[in-house]
Amino acid sequence: MRAIRAVLIVIGVAVGLNGLWLMRDFDFDQLRSIVIFLAxxxxxxxxxxxxxxIAVCFVASRVLPAATQKPAAIALVVWGTITVVALTVLSRMGGKPDNDTILNRPYWAAWLILTAVVLAATVAATLIRPHRSRP
Amino acid sequence: MAMQLRIPRVEDFSHRLRGPQTTARVGVWLAITFSICFLTGIWSHFQQDTPSWLAIPASPASLYRVTQGLHIISGTASIPLLLVKLWSVFPKFFERPPTKVSRELVLHMLERLSIAALVGAAIFELASGMMNIIQWYPWDFSFRRTHFAVAWIVIGALIVHIAVKLPIIRDALTSPLETGEPKDSSGLSRRGLLLSTGGAVGLTILLTAGQTVPILRRISVFGVRTGDGPQGLPINRTARAAGIGEIDDAWALEVSHKGRTVSMSLADLAALPQSTVDLPIACVEGWSANATWTGIPMRDIATLVGAPARSRMFLTSLQTRGAFGKSELPHQFVEDERTLLALKLNGEVLNPDHGYPCRVIAPNRPGVLQTKWVTKIEVFA
Structure with a gap:
């Protein structure tokens, strides 16, 4: 195990240093921009x-009734994912005004509908659950 | 009510869902998606900027479509995995370093450094990739070169991280997922968290992959492209953005070989024997689409100026703005009878945005190398 770990560390450091080596001819402005974006x-x-x-989880765990905790946790994972994944298309920062083949969907409408669906599913799961848990 | 504000400690966080059992399992999935993303990324780099020791094959024609589609899909699918992974270890952020200058302190600082490199570089790669596919570049570095270089830092730091955590990972993966903590029937179990994360990954793919996978087109409401466009095909750079002016009757294609130059008008090109092939356009942004192309096989253009069918070509575009105004077509592509100097797309004369009067279409080539608005072809045996 010790030997495997040592070999992995050596390989990892070498692979990482190759990344730095690939940037060896970047000028100051490029490197500064990279550091800013990394940070x-x-x-x-x-x-x-x-x-x-963590604040949302903390508040939800104290405010929400016990029966809603599980659906709410699943909803947070799903809705959080949907929202973070959609951030770039929602921003509409890319594309070009003369090209309507990119960013050509109603992203905000889609996000609002999905948000409503997640909310409705969470409420539905909360209402249905007590009937299901004990026969 | 008095409230004491202080920097939280590791013990302040709930451990019911967190723990090595959760982290290691999400970590394994993340290692898989990152590996797919890294390998397909290196392949894409080779396809765009081929090293001299490598010959990219012309077959299978959809190879780049599949590898680059996988690159974007595995990268996008990594987003929920990375978020849950980081959430599961976030309390460690508040771990206090050893107070005395010692070997432990040095090791602690080194590990912190490797984690910062891993997390910073991983977020950088996912964010810059997501920004590139919508063509948003609010930075001063070259996207392609930087995204490639930082990928090596992610994978290097990941290998170091796995080496450091190997005993913990092994114990976590061989021990039961739910540990002896009091079972709370109302909350989520660790298994439930992992299933939700898996569901979020699946949903992410369904909502975004439609630009690559045609059957998902109607479902992918967050897809960057619907797949629509002039003549049924999306575009990356319009004729206007490339600085292409009016193409009139004076336009001619120059083909040269060993000092001999042949000049051909569009009518001359249309009078040559035409071929029709079905080939995909597959771009580095992950979008791809099939189309039917009609034009002159490149090998016929080579023989027209007395060069062998197995020649290399340098192509020059009319485009005056943006990268990739010139490209090299290696001999295995020129020789392949599916490689065309296309005049028509899906049965119609090329739309200006698709490269009118003529463009290259070859099997298994990144979109940026399918040069549009070709004006000059230099043939080398």
């Missing part, structure tokens, strides 16, 4: 998204 990802996740999720 922004960490700050947005560790500083905003993660604490927010």
């Amino acid at each position: 922004a990802g960490l700050v947005i996740h560790d500083g905003i998204l993660a604490p927010l999720t």
Whole structure:
């Protein structure tokens, strides 16, 4: 096990250093932009998204009735995923005004409908559950 | 009511759903999606920027369509996995380092550094990839080169992370998922969390993969493209964006070989024997679509100027703006009878945005190398 771990660490460090080597000819502006985006990802996740999720879970676990906790937890995983995955298309920041073959769906409508579906499914699961759990 | 605000400690977080059993299982899935993404990414890099020791085959014609589709799908599917994985270990963020300068402190700092590299680089890759597929570039670096380089950092840091955690991973995967904690019937179990995460991954694929997988087109409401476009095909760069002006009767294609140059008008090209093939366009952004192309086989263009059918070609586009105005067509593609200088798409004369008057279409080529608005072909035996 010790030997395997040591070999893996050596391989991992070499692979990672290759990544840095591939950027050896980048100029200062490019490297600065990369560092800013790397740091922004960490700050947005560790500083905003993660604490927010934990705060929501903390409040929900105290406010929601016991019967709704399980459906609500599933709903958070599903709805959170849908929302984060859709962030870029919802932003509509890309594409070009003269190209209507990209970003050509009603993303906000889709997100609102999916949000409503998740909410409705959560409420439905909460109402149905007591009848199902004990015959 | 007095409320004391302080930096939380590891013990402050609930451990019912968190724990190595949860983390290791989500981690295994993430290692799988990241590996698929990394390998298909390296392949895409080779297809676009082929090293001299490698010859990309012309068959199967849909190879790049499949590998690049997998690249985008595995990357997108990694998003819920990474979020749940990071959530499951978030309390460790508040772990206090050893207070004394010691070997433990150095190891602690090194591990923190490797985790920061792993998490930072992983978020960077997923976010920059998602931004690239909608053509959003709010940065000063080259997307292609940086996305490639940072991928190596992700995989390197991931291998180090697996090595460091190997004993914990082994114990977690061989021990039962639900540990002896009091069973709470109202809340989610670890199994329930893993199933929800799996469901979220499946849903992510259904909601986005339609730009690659035609049967999902109507379901993928978050797909970047519906697959619609002029003549039934999406476009990346319009004629206007490429700086293509009016094409008039004076337009001619120049084909040269060993100092001999043949100039052909569009009527000349249309008078040559035409071939019709079904080939996909597959772009680095993961979208792809099949189409029927009609035009002159490239091997016939080579023989027209006295070059062998197995020649290399350098193609120059009329485009004045943007990258990929020139491309090289290696001999295995020129020789392949499916490779065309296309004049028609789905039975109609090429739309200006699809490369009118003529464009390249070859099997198993990234979209950016299917040069549009071709104006000059240099043939080398």
